[in-house]
Amino acid sequence: MIKAKNLTKTYNNEIIFQNLNFTAQKGKFTVIQGKSGSGKTTLLNIISTIDNIDNNGTLNINGKDIDKLNEHQRAKFRATNIGFIFQSYALIPEFSIIENCTIPLTMAGMSEEVAKQKAKEIIKELIKDADEKFFDKTPMQLSGGQQQRVSIARALIHNPKIIIADEPTANLDEEASKEVKLWLQSLVKEKDICVIVVTHEKDYLNYGDILYEFVEDKSKKAKSILKEPICLNH
């Protein structure tokens, strides 16, 4: 589903990684780990089509050569194929909960009425006691756990084939964290989609299928290298 070959990224004359290869498949829960500054987020930015690839690297998602698309085409691609879950939730404070969730659908041209209905259904799946008052609240009126659930609802509302999550449970308590992990795991199984999570938490090894790990490049050609993927057998 996601095939990245020979990825090289340089920031301020420092090579973050060189000739990196990465694959993520549908129906698999891929976990990416590594120390801070090792290049996890840089890789995430590339595979989520936000950042460009240096040199001759290639990125193919669902059979589409992303490196050949322009910025506008990449944005459209993201809008239809990828759902994002962020550590800081990235909800727009000026918009209500329901409006935050409907953005991906209205962007795709769906009418506001239908989008709202769909958003309500998916939020209710994630937050059982959500009512009409809840939908009209702004993100700042919610707890961290609730915000993250709304953020997950936004990521899933347009049925993306890929979910990319960056430290999705870092700001949540233990109980909420476990709930989200289980939820992501069930998504992979039930909807047969590709979930990629970048995290520090070792606990994800109990939920993920594939582990990629960034380690220091001892040859000093780059800052980090990505180790060969490990299949996590539960």
Added chain:
Amino acid sequence: MFKSLAIVYRLFKNSFLLVGSLYFIAIILFISVMGLKDSYKRSLQNEFATKQPHIKLSYINNNQIIDKENREIEIKNISKLSNKIDKITPFTNGNIFFTSIGFKEGGNAQYSGDIKIIGIGTQNNIYDFLDSSFVYRKPFSIVYTPLEFLYSFNTVDNLMVFNKALFNSYFPVISSVENFIFKSEDLKYKGKLASIFNDYDKQPIIYTNIKFANKLLNNHSSKIDGYYINAKDLNSIDTLLEELKDSIDKNKFTISSWLEDRKKQFMMFYLFETLSILVVSVILFLSVLFILLLLYNAIVKKSYQLSILLTIGYPLKKEIFIFLIFIMTIVSILAVGSSYIYLPKLISFLNLPFQEDMILIYFNYIFIFGAIFTLISYFLINNSYKMKAKSVF
């Protein structure tokens, strides 16, 4: 497009509301001040319709007999005092109580009370500096007031200038020539009078020739004789006043200028003008504030929100387009406002000759500057949220 507008509005709602309400107040203020200024300007124009910038020399001692011969000698003497003098017109004026004035014989519009009589020397009294002699000269060389124009052509013997409040049922126009009857204690006059509308003086005025004015005033205590002096160049009236103040016989004449007589009205007019410029300045300042606030919001405060939208696949092209239209509209307002309001003042402050095409050149410069500014803003906004998009994770 409406979705884009809605998103731009939602994200920049506070800026729009803040500057929008300030704009609203400023524009209401602007309309009020301009309304006041315009109505005052109209009333000033009405007032000065019968007046031209001039200097007034009045005899201190009015008991002396000032006949035609005396006046001609005096005019000749005054004319030698400055080469800025265009014409010297003798006058006599005073107030008289009328027992009855009516427009038409047997008419029902009557007035009793004080009337100002102003007798003006005929055109034959104008001294021609080229010929050094008194000649009849038609008034084509300088701008004449309607009153002077009518009088110059001897359309009628007498002119009556009405006060609006007292005679507002008449509203006579300049060309109207009416049969008139008026009576004072020892005089009854019946004849033709042309009347023009007087909007400013508290009493009606009769403009007539000196001979008739003398007859009406009949050595009345309020009677004053003197000369109106017009300058060749209206702008040099102040210099002429200074020259005359230095050279005139101060035991014989008092000297005052038309501007001095109307100082209060002028102060008021300048006050309105200053106020209107201030309000326009506030509007222009708000426009600049609006641009800066929008840019600050787009580049600094809201760039995170914009970057979230970009990250999840909203390319923001339409939004940026709308944003640029906003900025260009405001830049255009700034360009037009400053070209028509500040440029003429700046040129006059720098004492440069003013030309109409200067406004266009200045407007173009501001507009080009605005377009460059908009382009820079575009790159700043674009780069700002694209950079931020990489750090949303």
